[in-house]
């Protein structure tokens with residue numbers, strides 16, 4: 001093995017991959033949220049539909065989106081691989097009594113990252129099927145703005161969120177992402193070796209705000225759309 | 230004080246173990262190990278097999294007195310080894326569950342005694358400073374900042390007990406390895422081999438079958454020497470920089 005594969009397959013290297021892909025997803029979520037908030041613009045979906053058109057046709061953004069799919073897959077499969085290793089390392093015996101004390105993170109989230117992640121993965125699959133695939137397959141109405149015909153993604157989203165079941169599914173999924181990030185955000189920096197008394201309290205604070213605010217931002221969209229249907 | 234003890238009994242590495250219940254008497258000023266000593270004297274006088282547990286210094290520095298007491302390695306007291314834990318922290322009539330440290334890399338030898346050779350092999354891989362014999366150098370010729378010395382000392386206080394592994398849901402040895410790497414990387418004598426050391430010790434750690442660190446920080450919470458996970462971040466830096474930015478071969 002050369003030094004690079006050696007590094008990537010080492011315990012720390014595997015974690016660095018998790019951290020970098022996780023941070024990439026963290027950046028993506030902000031972009032995604034900014035776009036989605038246009039669903040609430042109250043303009044019958046024009047701003048959002050034009051934005052969606054831009055995002056699906058701009059070559060640069062298309063390239064980044066392929067990187068994103070690869071990133072999600074890498075993060076998920078690496079996460080599962082690490083999970084298997086860790087279960088093997090723990091061995092067949094569980095403690096009869098176990099106190100779960102931690103020092104400075106959310107202990108529940110930290111010890112259940114793979115479960116939380118698996119739920120997120122299922123969410124992403126359903127999410128892509130509901131919106132992205134429908135649009136790709138052309139199973140979507142078209143609208144015309146100023147002579148330009150674009151897919152009415154807003155209409156599809158609005159129709160989906162008339163179903164209370166889907167609204168609940170989306171909101172619960174956002175709670176799961178919030179927990180994943182309550183631990184994951186600061187953990188990603190620790191994995192990269194970025195931990196110092198000077199700035200770590202700041203990273204942890206930003207992480208908490210992010211982990212709550214971003215999923216909350218996503219969650220209010222289906223709620224508001226459901227209530228105003 | 231009267232106690233009910235539920236203790237993991239296992240004849241040897243190849244047999245299945247199980248919990249046995251014992252009634253024990255203790256006085257509040259006994260240490261936890263002294264309480265077990267009294268139990269063992271009782272067992273011996275009844276011609277029963279005494280409970281095997283490891284101990285050596287009984288003053289909190291050797292790191293051998295490992296057991297999980299009521300779900301916590303070294304018991305409920307913060308920053309305390311089992312030998313330094315006293316019975317006054319328990320109440321009359323308590324039930325105490327005592328189990329061995331659990332990890333694939335720490336197989337049970339007998340009862341509460343586990344095999345921690347994996348830690349020794351990690352130390353052998355790089356947890357040292359190579360010194361050629363010759364004239365001893367004047368101590369004052371190597372200036373070390375006080376803050377640096379203090380941080381190195383914090384890391385050096387790791388006694389290699391393995392409580393970090395026992396507490397970690399992933400059975401990761403990162404706190405132990407990071408304490409060693411961080412201690413030596415801080416000192417001018419240890420800096421010379423720092424890159425090679427980080428590579429060799431992490432490789433050995435992986436080979437021994439310890440888990441990956443998920444930054445859960447249970448290790449710091451349970452470490453009897455209160456080693457901080459800041460050292461894990463330093464190990465990550467040392468490992469990253471030695472992988473990417475040095476000629477050292479893994």
Ligand code: HEM
Nearest residue numbers: 019022025026076079113114117118121184187188191443
């Ligand atoms: C919204 C999408 C996601 C984001 C923003 C995200 C973010 C993160 C971040 C920042 C970390 C911390 C990395 C570190 O500790 O160095 C992490 C860890 C983890 N993620 Fe995700 N993640 C996402 C989706 C997923 C998915 C779909 C899975 C599927 C299995 C997953 C599984 C894991 C696991 C197992 C860990 C823990 C790895 C470890 O610490 O050992 N994540 N994630």
Ligand code: SF4
Nearest residue numbers: 387388390391393452
């Ligand atoms: S880091 Fe703490 S818990 Fe781990 S071996 Fe050293 S002293 Fe024991």
Ligand code: FES
Nearest residue numbers: 287291292294312
């Ligand atoms: S017997 Fe040495 S640390 Fe407890």
